[in-house]
Amino acid sequence: MSDPIPTGCRPVDELLGGGFERGVVTQVYGPPAAGKTNLALAAAVEVAGGGDRALYIDTEGLSIDRFEQMAEGRLDRGDGDDSLEELASRLVISEAYDFHDQREAVRDAEELAEEVELIVLDSATGFYRLERAGDTEGGESLRKVAKQVTHLLSLARRHDIAVVITNQVFTDPEGDRDRALGGNTLNHWTGAIVRVDRFRGGNRRATLEKHRSKPAGDTATFRIVGDGLAEGTDT
Numbered sequence: 001m002s003d004p005i006p007t008g009c010r011p012v013d014e015l016l017g018g019g020f021e022r023g024v025v026t027q028v029y030g031p032p033a034a035g036k037t038n039l040a041l042a043a044a045v046e047v048a049g050g051g052d053r054a055l056y057i058d059t060e061g062l063s064i065d066r067f068e069q070m071a072e073g074r075l076d077r078g079d080g081d082d083s084l085e086e087l088a089s090r091l092v093i094s095e096a097y098d099f100h101d102q103r104e105a106v107r108d109a110e111e112l113a114e115e116v117e118l119i120v121l122d123s124a125t126g127f128y129r130l131e132r133a134g135d136t137e138g139g140e141s142l143r144k145v146a147k148q149v150t151h152l153l154s155l156a157r158r159h160d161i162a163v164v165i166t167n168q169v170f171t172d173p174e175g176d177r178d179r180a181l182g183g184n185t186l187n188h189w190t191g192a193i194v195r196v197d198r199f200r201g202g203n204r205r206a207t208l209e210k211h212r213s214k215p216a217g218d219t220a221t222f223r224i225v226g227d228g229l230a231e232g233t234d235t
Helices: 010-015 036-049 064-077 084-089 099-111 126-133 140-159 183-189
Strands: 025-029 054-058 091-095 118-122 162-167 169-171 178-180 192-198 204-210 219-225 228-231
Touching: 010 204, 010 219, 010 228, 025 036, 025 140, 025 183, 036 054, 036 064, 036 084, 036 091, 036 118, 036 162, 036 192, 036 228, 054 099, 064 084, 064 228, 084 091, 091 099, 099 118, 099 126, 099 140, 118 140, 126 140, 140 162, 140 183, 178 183
Parallel strands: 025 162, 025 192, 054 091, 054 118, 118 162
Antiparallel strands: 169 178, 192 204, 204 219, 219 228
16 A cells, blocks of 8 residues: 655654545544634645646635645745746636535546545535535435445545545534534545544644544644644744
8 A cells, every 4th residue: 555645744744644644535524613624635746746736626615825834835846947827727626506516516526536646525515515405305405425435435545545525514513512413324435534622722633533543533733824834823
């Protein structure tokens, strides 16, 4: 098995055992503006900056400005002579505007699976919330999302690539905290789970909730900065 896919942020990569693991689906979840997209995009930029290709399925409206900031930061840290355009050409962005688009983009990912090192689905559950509102068949919309995740898992295993999905949260009326949408159904099909939260002092905290070789409960602190991600600051 090949090396994991790093984010370029040392504490996060150490938390993950080097980066996002290949052969499994990693779920990154948390509340709005916690840093989920930044983590996923950082990994995609690292792949492209290293000369390989990544597929980014975007359901949230990815900021091209943010991508360019992170890409330029990666170029500044690298030792090659790539231009921004050359790096950008190795990131394939597939935009989805509704649940049908998302389903087709996930299905079509198979066509690129042999050519990429990473597939990102950001987010897996944004349209699920809309589908669920009109779901009269008792969980049919969740089954559709789970089918997409299992398809991505099969690609990860067959092609030894990393897959990252981002996920939103809901308030659990029976608990004291919010939880990942999709609950046990999605958790079952994801080999690693990382929760991301805002933390004091402008930091973010990543908590490892599930991993095949790392202890659950470990945390890492990081910051979102102009050109990417950085180590957290003491508070």
